Amino acid sequence: MPIRIPDQLPAQGVLLGENIFTMDSGRAAxxxxxxxxxxxxxxxxxxxxTEVQLLRLLSNTPLQINVDLIRIDNQAPKNTPQxxxxxxxxxxxxxxxxxxDGLIITGAPLAMLDYEKVKYWDSITAIFDWAQRHVQSTLYLCWAAHAAMYKFYGITRRLLDNKFSGVYPHRVKSPNNELLRGFDPVFYAPHSRYGHIDVADYEGVDGLHVVAESDEVGAYVVASxxxxxxFVTGHPEYDANTLDEEYRRDLAANQAPSVPVNYYLHDDPASEVMMRWRAHGSLLFTNWLNYYVYQTTPFDLSQLAAKQHKVRSQHE
Structure with a gap:
């Protein structure tokens, strides 16, 4: 698709190698x-x-997209050159x-921290509020999904004793929801999280609907x-080897991680990875862009209205 990303961004070479069409500024203009x-x-x-993973998933529609990469502060990231x-x-x-038109807020490795102890909590909640006025549709992934539920609806995740790690079967709960258009009734998606919010808690919020869920890991896609x-509680953007890298990192740190379920052939870490979530991950992002962004956003973004339905903070 004609996705426009900054010239010389490393993701550009990776995507071109996968035969994904990217566009430079001159052609876009x-x-x-x-x-x-x-x-x-x-x-x-x-x-x-993460850039490569997300840009790949934004690449399957005929829409032209300008992408801005945004950072929350100027602190040097641990694993990325300044x-x-x-x-x-x-x-x-x-x-x-x-x-x-759209905003994606990624997950973060902050599972064990109380929200208010996250160093940029005030900044991230300010951005959550800003998005209500400045963004047509916001997609919250994993930690960000739980953090937004806490911020807007006062719903606190609980931390699991054993991490959800693996590729889990999910079922389409709302087949008429446009986010799931073209989905198989049962599909797979990766999860890697300690935090959990019960399906009943999501469904107890007026205006929110669980549209895809798993018997093993609960709500997967929740939409207003x-x-x-x-809100997407898993990681449809993950590469084939991401869970493997996390597992081996935790092994090296003597954290005794469980083997990611339904991930390695025969559940054997010495065997190959079974990649079986990319098609549905790509379709989820395509449907979000088409039905939740493109079909609803105003042509003139200055006409974008503030979010109408009432949200409540965790302090109410």
Missing amino acids: SQDIRPLEVGILNLMPNKIA SHMDAFYHDFSSVANKKY EDKRMV
Whole structure:
């Protein structure tokens, strides 16, 4: 698809190698259409790997998309060169007056911290509020999904004794929801999390609907009726080897991790990985872009309205 990303971004070479069409600024400017404006607030430590994963999933529609990579602060990331951040990322303050058709907020390795103890909690909640006024539809992934549920609805995740790690079967609960258009009745998706919110807690919020779930790991996709908020508790963006890297990292740190379920052939870490979630992950992002962003966003983004239905903070 014609996705426009910054020139020289490392993801560009990876995507071109996968025969995914990217567009430079010159070609984008020659097309007489309004592209979708999509921001990615990347909270993951390895920014470059996450960029590739998300841009790949944004690449399967005929829509032209401008992507802004956004960072929450100027602190040097642990696993990404500072030069990369300076070259390709916008400080949030520099885009705070901009309006976006779509925004993706990634997960973060913060499972064991209380929300208020996260060093950038005040900043991330300010961005959550900002998105209600400046973004047509926001997609919250994993930790961000739980953090947004806490911020807006006062629902606190509980921490599991054993991490959900693996590739789990899910079923389509709302087959008429456009996010799941084209999905098989049962499909697989990766999870890697300690945090958990019960399905009943999501369904207890007026205007939210669980549209895909798993008997083993609970709610997977939760969407608001007005299409302005989507919560995804897993990692449809993960590469084939991401869970393997996490497992071996935790082994090296003597954390005694469980073998990711339904991931290795015969559940044997010495065997090959069974990659069976990319098609549905790609379709989820395509449906979000088409039905929750493109079909609902105003042509003139200055006309974007503040989110109408009432949300409540955790302090109410």
